[in-house]
Amino acid sequence: MRILIQKYKKYFFPLLAAIILLLLIFLFCKFGVQVKEKFSKNYIDYKTANIERNYQNNLSDIINEYLVYRENNTLNIENIEKLKNELLGLKVPGDLKDLHLAIFLSLNKIEDAITRGDEKEKNFNIEKINEQMSKYPWLKK
Helix, strand or coil, X not given: CHHHHHHHHHHHHHHHXXXXXXXXXXXXXXXXXXXXXXXXXXXXXXXXXXXXXXXHHHHHHHHHHHHHHHHCCCCCHHHHHHHXXXXXXXXXXXXXXXXXXXXXXXXXXXXXXXXXXXXXXXXXXXXXXXXXXXXXXXXXX
């Protein structure tokens, strides 16, 4: 037995090192991916929250500008175009796309109604924006 150990002694340490290396690679693959996924998810959650917060602040500013135009009776085609361009410049979070689209389409229809002189259509779409403001109270600062 002693002769066998001495004969294979030169292979013992490299074999042990290879086994340890394979074990470390296995553990890293198994647990390293989970750690990476956890950090990625936290980063995505942070990024999404940041986009949503910025969107809410910017959209609220646009709605307040719209309200000023409406109160001052200066809701004209030029001002509506300005509001629509500001809306198009926003990065919209996925869960607020319906709101964004509803406001944009209402502004577009108000613009069309002003062009045609259709006061009834204009007031109908103003009311649609009011409904969105009721549904999302953070729109009014």
